[in-house]
Amino acid sequence: xxxxxxxxxxxxxxxxxxxxxxxxxxxxxxxxxxxxxxxxxxxxxxxxxxxxxxxxxxxxxxxxxxxxxxxxxxxxxxxxxxxxxxxxxxxxxxxxxxxxxxxxxxxx
Amino acid sequence: xxxxxxxxxxxxxxxxxxxxxxxxxxxxxxxxxxxxxxxxxxxxxxxxxxxxxxxxxxxxxxxxxxxxxxxxxxxxxxxxxxxxxxxxxxxxxxxxxxxxxxxxxxxxxxxx
Numbered sequence: 001x002x003x004x005x006x007x008x009x010x011x012x013x014x015x016x017x018x019x020x021x022x023x024x025x026x027x028x029x030x031x032x033x034x035x036x037x038x039x040x041x042x043x044x045x046x047x048x049x050x051x052x053x054x055x056x057x058x059x060x061x062x063x064x065x066x067x068x069x070x071x072x073x074x075x076x077x078x079x080x081x082x083x084x085x086x087x088x089x090x091x092x093x094x095x096x097x098x099x100x101x102x103x104x105x106x107x108x
Numbered sequence: 109x110x111x112x113x114x115x116x117x118x119x120x121x122x123x124x125x126x127x128x129x130x131x132x133x134x135x136x137x138x139x140x141x142x143x144x145x146x147x148x149x150x151x152x153x154x155x156x157x158x159x160x161x162x163x164x165x166x167x168x169x170x171x172x173x174x175x176x177x178x179x180x181x182x183x184x185x186x187x188x189x190x191x192x193x194x195x196x197x198x199x200x201x202x203x204x205x206x207x208x209x210x211x212x213x214x215x216x217x218x219x220x
Contacts, residue, residue, distance in 0.1 A: 021151060034152065043213045043214050045211070046209070093205050
């Protein structure tokens, strides 16, 4: 079936550290893939997206590449900030499936 | 978020009572969705709509019904609320799913 699997959190980092949040998917078709972010007490916001294989989505220093061969869409950022502390969701638009979310905590 | 509002923002209700949550959009988007968010489960799709009077079930639709009589409003009804329906409910809209979704600010529902 269709699914999204995210690494479990929380992920705890110091400011300026490198971030990777893993996401793998299964799908019967060729879905678009998204990363959404939820800041404390708020709704979800689209962070970045990729609509086909080998596409790279990027925004606010975050990047993710749609890799069909490994069915992955890992989120990366070279230098995190305290303001990046939030919950991050990987989303497979085939059947509208959200991952369980990964909480990121960044400390000064 | 601009263009999509949920009401109420918070509600406490008793077990067995009916509850209706409202999602209103001003974007004229075709697609509307209701999700619930619970710890350890992420967001799970309850119901969605792909047009006026066109709705379909999601992953966790039992105990919920929806209606969409006009483009701008998508109502979620709990016919007889149970404690397991205590959750945060999010509405989302989309012009075209491959382009992404815009989420409302959420409704926190507590069933006591």
